[in-house]
Amino acid sequence: MKRFEPADLKERLKLYLVVGSVNCRQDAAEVVEEAIRGGVTMVQLREKGRNALAGNAKAELGGRILAVCRRYGVPLIVNDDVDLALALDADGVHIGQEDEPADRVRERIGNKILGLSVHTLEEAKLGAELSADYFGVGPVFPTVSKEDARPVQGTAMLRNIRRMHAAMPVVGIGGITAARAPEVIQAGADGIAVISAITQTPDPYLAAMELSRALTVSMAGRNPQA
Structure with missing residues (x-):
């Protein structure tokens, strides 16, 4: 049995913080703690981009963030670094289409x-066949947080993927x-x-809240047929 069944994952994905040292205004582990206190339900360590930590420094940060997540009972996912996820005994891994299969x-x-970034219906179909546990779909709106961001999708792709993969x-x-968020x-x-x-706000706790x-x-007001 998997650590988290689909119904549990849907609850955990409510407010998912993706965090790394390069996109925080203060220590990333401190941001994570404040954000969890404010309502974050899952955390992903994504240490990528210019000036990103590597090696022991990245592992040390991962260990501190994991300790925070464990203290609050929040799952920690590691982006595109299976070795680190296994070494930390994190709760999972998130990969993109260009990462390890x-x-x-x-x-x-x-x-x-196992989380998977998908941008097309074909990628979603293959991801479901390959036993992904959840899909990350986007970018929904323009973003400056990722240097490697794909073209903006809007909400149409979300609707289409939901129709094809209801569960x-x-x-x-x-x-x-x-x-x-309501859209x-x-x-x-x-x-x-x-x-x-x-991560770029002066008060991560209030932002998360x-x-x-x-x-x-x-x-509470969503359309069940969406």
Whole structure:
């Protein structure tokens, strides 16, 4: 049995913080703790980009973030670094289309969570066949947080993927703010993944709380046929 079944994952994906040292205004582990206190339900360590940590420094940061996540009972996912995820005994791995193939990652991580970035219906179909546990779909809106971001998708792709994969946990990512969260939820996402909406604010706790409140209201009024 997997650590988290689909229903559990849908709950966990409500407010998904993607974080790395390069996109934080303060220590990343401190940002994670404040954000979790404010309502973040899952965390992804994504240490990429210019001036990103590597080797022992990256592992040390991962260990500190994991300790915070464990203290609050929040899952930690590692982006595109299976070795680090296994070394930390993190809860899972998230990969993109250009990273290590999903079937190989699944073999290596066993029953840990496997998240997959998808941008087309074809990628989603293959990801489901390869036993991905959830899809990250985007960028929904323009974003400056990722240097390697794909073209903006809008909410149409979210709607299409939800229609084709009704049971798959799905999270929207890319330029999502508290004001834009309702559009993403109404399109069928189970939650939102954010970077700068929390990491680039002076108060990650308040930022996370505002996002969490917007999501709670959006989910209460969402169209079940979305």
